[in-house]
Amino acid sequence: MGVARRLHRDHGFDLAIHITYGVFRHPSFLGYLGIPFIFGPLGGGEDAPLALKRSIRGREKLKELLRSLLNKTALFDPFLWAAYAKSKLILTKTEDTRQALPWPFRRRAIVYPEIGIDAPAGIQARARQPGEPLRVLFAGRLLGWKGAHLAIRAVAQAIAQGVSVEFTLLGKGPFESELRKVAVAAGIHDRIRWVSQVPQQELFALYRTMHCFLFPSLHDSSGNVVLEAQAFGLPVICLDIGGPVTLVTSETAIVVSTQNQNEERVVQGLADAVRGFAGDEQGRMAMSRAALEHVRGAMSWEKRAYGVFALLGQVTHGD
Template sequence: MKVLISAYSCEPGRGSEPGVGWNIAREIAKHHEVWVLTRPDESGEVIKAELTRNPVPNLHFVYFTLPVWGSGWRWGSNGAMQIHYYLWQIQAYFVARRLHREIGFDLIHHVTFVKYSSPSFLSLLPVPFIWGPVGGGESAPIAFWKDFSFRARLYETARYLVRWIGEHDPFVYLTAQKSVLVRATTWDTAKQLYKLGVTDVQILPESGLPAEEIQRLADYQMPETEPVRFISMGRLLHWKGFHLGVRAFAKANLPDAEYWIVGDGPEWQRLHTLAEELGIAHQVKFWGRLPREKTLQKLGECHGLLHPSLHDSGGWVCMEAMAAGRPVICLDLGGPAVQVTQETGFKIQAHHPDQAVGDLAKAMVRLAEDSELRKSMGQAGQTLMSQHHSWQIKGERLAQVYQAIAADKGLVQCVS
């Protein structure tokens, strides 16, 4: 098949959205001939260098950016980037229309950004269109806002407003209506898509890991010696919920345990102060921002991942932890709730901060006191990752979905 992929964010060797764009394109090119629409400003040279080292014969990139604004969004706010993205999508329609006249695509797939409240104008072309993975429908429960700073509340309010505006964009509605298949990263996003009139939404994680990385992480042996260590990894932002992790660790009252936090961000000082106020500063280790390899090494020195995020569409760190054989403690929200199972960790209900902190603490105590439980959950996580969440497997299953669409067969059987 001749497949056109829209990947505004696309870069090899990266996680999050750039990784989603790159890995989906690369894996699909093993089964079909693929053209990728993306930007030259951030990823062009990196992609060219990677393809020189590791050629993918069926993978072609088409680079373009706005003729006036170009890469100017990088010097603006996140809002500037979103405006740039919207305008780039309009430009992508005209680029894709010209390419379709020359090539004749069998299918078009929008991959990144992973945002349900922004349209893809490629859906207007007379070609079967897949939308997703898309996320962004997740919200921090209102009860948890009481712990947010004024600036953080403004952020959450603005996020609601931008999403509401997007939901009332007629082109978002058209994108939903014209998609032959919509894939959502979370249940919350699926609910928003149903409101847009989508009748069938497939829910599956946006994230994956290369098979070779899953194997490499599986080599991290569970530490056999004390102290028991929990780790949180990511940007120190209010919605990542690390303040809940610090409070839960204090409540767990594990005097011989440690809590490691890897990352940097605006919550750094607040988390330091909170650890001191709770009398656990000597047990909480802040490592700051580390290169990815060193971050994964720190994960290998710990016994479990604590990821109390309040609205993650993805949650790559949960997959990395499961691949490394580490149990995951997360809130039953967003992407982590889709990835983590009862065999691989604990998904804590998020009704109220005090309730969530108490239940997170109980899960930490259970893991700290039961080494066999840690091992069994870790092994289950490795099995889950190797059987369902390698990029190779995701690519094979997506290629089958493409074939089913082309043959006008049932989609559900191919996805399951």
């Protein structure tokens, strides 16, 4: 805070923005500079329904329970309340985090995802050829809350229902051993293409070979891979919780409801989405084209930056 005061004394700033680590639990003291203060973008308030937490096995489940406890106890931090009280505007990555804020401060919070993407040139929607299996991709860290275990079970159900699927699971992490057990129990371990972490350009090349992106994350604050997948023309299957749902539209994704749903129904919803893409190529292609339009328009870095500038102008000019 001392450094901020010295800089403000030397330069006379008009506005202070605390660009956080993405976690709403960490307070800021920039509101005490005596100039308009924006807090955010904040994340971390996303939380999986208990029914889906139970689907996580081993130590990863314990991590989830501890994280939920930390989120609750953070709301008793007086420094955090002071930071919220000093802010003219709070930016949150998701509606979940906005709702996780202490209730007196939710009205001054705006949901504004902090990420964007510059879509590569020349990408077009790629048609699935007759007889070609539906190529489904999951990419992400192999952690319990990333939902890869739900993706595996959903693909297994789709295959059992006669859908021709090639499933690629890309990533590495501490939950991999549990995921392999899930795949063995579901009877599809040898039918999954297991790919460890790869350089970004190899991932981009892989996107080009796929037909859809399956990402049932339980509480991502953002979801860069969701934007990347759409930038390569892949329609998305995700859950209605966390960051991914803020990065898609009804034209670019099938969003599976978790509201009042148990684990089995969520998995069935994901499997139905996979089957839907496999059985309706015209609809899948329409979503592919919409995904490209979405990221090239609303989610481009230029549009995201100008959107932030507009919010800053409202704060500095008192609009």
